[in-house]
Amino acid sequence: MKISTPEKITEHLHNALSKVGSFQSCAFLDYPAHPNIGDNLIWLGSILYLTNVMGTKIKYATSKSNFSATTLEEKAGNSPIILHGGGNLGDLWPEYQNFREYIISTYCDRPIVILPQSIYFSNSANLKKAADIFNRHPDLTIFVRDNRSYTIAIDAFDRCKVFKAPDMAFQMTGLPKIPDVNKSKSSILYHCRQDKEINEQFLANILEIPNLLVEDWVSYKWKFGHPDKRLSRYGSQLFRELWQKGLANPSEWISRQKWQYLHPYSPVFKQIDRPSIHQYSWSLMHSGIYQLQQHKLVITNRLHGHILCTLLQIPHIFLPNSYYKNESFYEEWTKEIPFCKFVKDTSKIKSVVQKFLADS
Incomplete structure (x- = not known):
């Protein structure tokens, strides 16, 4: 089927994410506390999906640098954990992967969902380390954004649930343009x-x-x-x-x-x-x-x-x-x-x- 409009991509996003069912509440971790607008678009699309589509109450939201195990317990109890999507599942941006591996290895008592990611490991040892941690978790769901990432995930994370889905920013399909922007005719x-x-x-x-x-x-x-x-x-x-x-x-x-x-x-x-x-x-x-x-x-x-x-x-x-x-x-x-x-x-x-x- 041709995917020729943003609306059709959003349909694919919803169909894929529906495979995890719904959560009454969750903790949403790894807020992008930096000025990369793209990562913030992913975060916003995720919020709008979790709240408007899934009907989930986000009880705890934080960046990796501000994460507190005590605050997680106080605010979200044993609610499922949702991890931010993007393009940092791998060893190119290790600080985010290290945080992800810490959360997954620490909280084996609840479902964890990784929202759509691109996967890239330049070092096979780093992939093996991630696979060992991910596969030990009893209820880890991983969404990936493309076929190459899917092939890596299916092979390496064979004890996890792996699905393909578009980027979370497509939850914002249909947003109107901003009026009164001075648009150049030739720039x-x-x-x-x-x-x-x-x-x-x-x-x-x-x-x-x-x-x-x-x-x-x-x-x-x-x-x-x-x-x-x-x-x-x-x-x-x-x-x-x-x-x-x-x-x-x-x-x-x-x-x-x-x-x-x-x-x-x-x-x-x-x-x-x-x-x-x-x-x-x-x-x-x-x-x-x-x-x-x-x-x-x-x-x-x-x-x-x-x-x-x-x-x-x-x-x-x-x-x-x-x-x-x-x-x-x-x-x-x-x-x-x-x-x-x-x-x-x-x-x-x-x-x-x-x-x-x-x-x-």
């Missing part, structure tokens, strides 16, 4: 990640596209300050909230206030443990939408640049990352989307750009 954005997942065959200077605006998620420009130094943290927050997210672009600030307080989804976050962190993620989502909506065409090597453009029906070109994550997700779920093209040959990017511009 092209290269939404380019700058971390260890970048594929260096696709650096901006290699693309040879004139007047190309190159930037990562806008949130990476914001000032955050050192988390252990209170004065630095508070000063950075003041500068960020008053200037970078406010006075420097007043029209976006006004739009964000409407999004924060008038959007029908906003009240959902007040009903969950630690509402301020979810509301902050909601604000980050506005920033991501606002950033991408300004451009006639987007080129992106970020999976959630691709997913957000798909949700918003923004024409875009999708490029590989450092391993198979982007291409495998595209082949599994989004290759029939008519306003997107995955390009893995740098020599073809210019002609695909010209075709998109001619068709618009």
Whole structure:
């Protein structure tokens, strides 16, 4: 069956997740306490699924750095644990995998669900270690986002329940675009990640596209300050909230206030443990939408640049990352989307750009 619309992808998401049944309550762990907008989109989609579709009360929500076994017990008792999805099941981002393995090895007395992940291990010993921990858990369910991850999981995590599902951000299919965004008639954005997942065959200077605006998620420009130094943290927050997210672009600030307080989804976050962190993620989502909506065409090597453009029906070109994550997700779920093209040959990017511009 062709999966040619975001709505159809959402149907696949719901069909897959329904296999775990429903929980009356849960603890939702590994909140993305960093400015990567993509990870925050996953978190938000997960919240909306757990609360609006599954009818689950999230009694405890926390990041890995703020996790407390005592608080988990006090707030959630022996409720099932839900672990955040994304692209960090493996050894590329070890701090998240270490936390996941700790939780799974510690809490064998309750069901644990890992929401849709891409799996990548460069070291077979690390995969074996993860498999030993995962397979010892009596009730662990793992959702994966693509066929290559599914093959790894079925082989390595053979005592776990493994299912394929799209990314949790597709729970937000149908979101309206943000009104009153000043959209350029000709601008092209290269939404380019700058971390260890970048594929260096696709650096901006290699693309040879004139007047190309190159930037990562806008949130990476914001000032955050050192988390252990209170004065630095508070000063950075003041500068960020008053200037970078406010006075420097007043029209976006006004739009964000409407999004924060008038959007029908906003009240959902007040009903969950630690509402301020979810509301902050909601604000980050506005920033991501606002950033991408300004451009006639987007080129992106970020999976959630691709997913957000798909949700918003923004024409875009999708490029590989450092391993198979982007291409495998595209082949599994989004290759029939008519306003997107995955390009893995740098020599073809210019002609695909010209075709998109001619068709618009």
